[in-house]
Amino acid sequence: MSDDGRRPPPGLEDIRLHDTRRRRLVPLEPLVPGHVGIYTCGPTVYAPQTLGNMRSQLYPDLLRRVLRAAGLDVLHVVNITDVGHLTDDASAGDDKMEEAARRTGQSAAEIAAHWTQQWLTDRRRLACCEPDVLPRAADHIPEQIALVRTLEAKGHTYVIDDGVYFDVATFDRYAEFAGLDLDELEATGRVENVDAKRHPADFALWKRTPPGVRRQQEWDSPWGRGFPGWHIECSAMSTRYLGTRFDIHTGGVDHIRVHHTNEVAQSESAYDVHPWVSIWLHNEFLELGSVKISKSKGHVLVVDSLVERGIEPLAFRYFFFQAHYRQQQAFSFEAVEAAGTALRRLVHHAVVAREAVGGDPTGGDPGRCDPRRRSFWSALADDLNAPRALTVVWDVIRGAELTAADRWSLLADFDRALGFGLAEATDPEAATAAGSDPRVDGLLAEREAARRTRDFTTADRIRDDLAAEGIEVVDTPAGPTWRRR
Numbered sequence: 096m097s098d099d100g101r102r103p104p105p106g107l108e109d110i111r112l113h114d115t116r117r118r119r120l121v122p123l124e125p126l127v128p129g130h131v132g133i134y135t136c137g138p139t140v141y142a143p144q145t146l147g148n149m150r151s152q153l154y155p156d157l158l159r160r161v162l163r164a165a166g167l168d169v170l171h172v173v174n175i176t177d178v179g180h181l182t183d184d185a186s187a188g189d190d191k192m193e194e195a196a197r198r199t200g201q202s203a204a205e206i207a208a209h210w211t212q213q214w215l216t217d218r219r220r221l222a223c224c225e226p227d228v229l230p231r232a233a234d235h236i237p238e239q240i241a242l243v244r245t246l247e248a249k250g251h252t253y254v255i256d257d258g259v260y261f262d263v264a265t266f267d268r269y270a271e272f273a274g275l276d277l278d279e280l281e282a283t284g285r286v287e288n289v290d291a292k293r294h295p296a297d298f299a300l301w302k303r304t305p306p307g308v309r310r311q312q313e314w315d316s317p318w319g320r321g322f323p324g325w326h327i328e329c330s331a332m333s334t335r336y337l338g339t340r341f342d343i344h345t346g347g348v349d350h351i352r353v354h355h356t357n358e359v360a361q362s363e364s365a366y367d368v369h370p371w372v373s374i375w376l377h378n379e380f381l382e383l384g385s386v387k388i389s390k391s392k393g394h395v396l397v398v399d400s401l402v403e404r405g406i407e408p409l410a411f412r413y414f415f416f417q418a419h420y421r422q423q424q425a426f427s428f429e430a431v432e433a434a435g436t437a438l439r440r441l442v443h444h445a446v447v448a449r450e451a452v453g454g455d456p457t458g459g460d461p462g463r464c465d466p467r468r469r470s471f472w473s474a475l476a477d478d479l480n481a482p483r484a485l486t487v488v489w490d491v492i493r494g495a496e497l498t499a500a501d502r503w504s505l506l507a508d509f510d511r512a513l514g515f516g517l518a519e520a521t522d523p524e525a526a527t528a529a530g531s532d533p534r535v536d537g538l539l540a541e542r543e544a545a546r547r548t549r550d551f552t553t554a555d556r557i558r559d560d561l562a563a564e565g566i567e568v569v570d571t572p573a574g575p576t577w578r579r580r
């Protein structure tokens with residue numbers, strides 16, 4: 096049974112997902128039948144999370160909703176990185192939190208609290224479900240130290256002046272996960288070399304605070320005062336909440352070569368497991384092209400960049416569904432605006448159907464509804480194919496043979512994955528239909544006055560000005576009214 100007590104809908108019996116490690120679609124086979132553990136790499140909370148970063152939250156949210164709809168019990172862990180993420184992602188550079196603290200004059204804790212809240216707010220504005228567990232790296236230092244000790248005891252580490260390093264030569268499968276060429280890395284040095292590292296791919300597990308330096312975030316350890324590496328955090332926190340093996344790990348494609356390769360190396364070495372994670376899902380980038388972003392947001396494209404332009408955040412959720420998560424998606428404000436228009440139409444049709452049946456989602460005719468239900472859910476069962484699922488939504492809205500009861504039964508069901516809040520939504524077209532903007536009403540009255548005096552030049556100019564704002568004047572027998580297009 097699913098989260099709301101209903102049976103799994105037709106089409107969701109066999110879920111297939113694209114596993115990065117095996118490089119193909121694989122069936123979801125939970126380690127514990129009926130339960131699925133998901134770990135999502137969350138934000139490093141030193142700066143705002145961009146809309147590109149939010150794509151890495153939206154598809155795990157869709158995944159989680161689909162699995163719940165399939166009747167699976169999902170435990171979703173999303174971490175907060177508030178220490179240890181170095182400016183170059185691997186072993187060199189400074190901790191991003193410390194650097195932000197120096198730059199802004201705020202404490203690392205204040206910065207982390209501020210950007211964590213902003214990120215949680217943005218997630219909610221995009222209708223992402225709350226994570227079941229939201230662990231912060233700085234709250235899990237003992238787990239990380241214990242994991243480094245295990246790796247040390249098993250001979251996978253070495254110590255140099257600035258810290259403890261993972262020795263990639265001790266893990267035969269290191270290159271496998273991302274299809275790396277280690278010889279080439281050795282020759283070119285994948286990252287800024289830390290002197291005395293044995294191989295350029297070796298990475299820090301624990302960084303020592305240099306002598307004479309006092310850091311805002313540092314802890315005692317068997318290797319001296321310092322702080323954990325970024326990669327060890329995710330291995331330690333995922334294990335703490337999901338066990339030494341779990342079902343699904345998600346993240347952006349930019350994490351494959353370094354961060355996730357290193358997580359696999361640590362975890363499989365420490366726990367003697369393979370595969371540590373059954374299925375790895377990675378999303379592609381949001382392509383910004385030549386998009387200009389307002390200076391007030393530091394030229395970073397965030398949820399507020401949409402709001403500043405009058406675009407509701409949920410339009411971005413609809414926009415996200417228009418491309419597959421494993422495809423690059425070209426961003427433009429115009430495209431998200433168009434997604435917002437489509438979403439308002441969708442909500443309008445859903446509310447009309449819902450109100451026609453008094454909100455009852457159980458009235459659909461199985462003969463007409465089940466094939467469409469199957470099409471929708473089987474699209475999502477096929478590696479979360481949201482664009483295909485959206486075409487089913489529009490078939491339902493347009494299907495002339497469907498009754499309001501059919502339509503609402505289907506849309507209410509689909510909304511468990513879509514997350515548009517259709518059960519509570521008000522009709523966006525009714526809200527802007529008429530009489531709700533005194534300025535527009537005033538212009539309309541002015542136009543009427545002009546028409547009465549046969550001043551059609553003025554009347555037409557007012558109509559054209561409103562049209563330029565996207566407002567359409569509609570003359571009805573009861574007098575003129577207006578609506579936003």
Ligand SMILES: [Zn+2]
Pocket residue numbers: 135136137329354
């Ligand atoms: Zn991670």
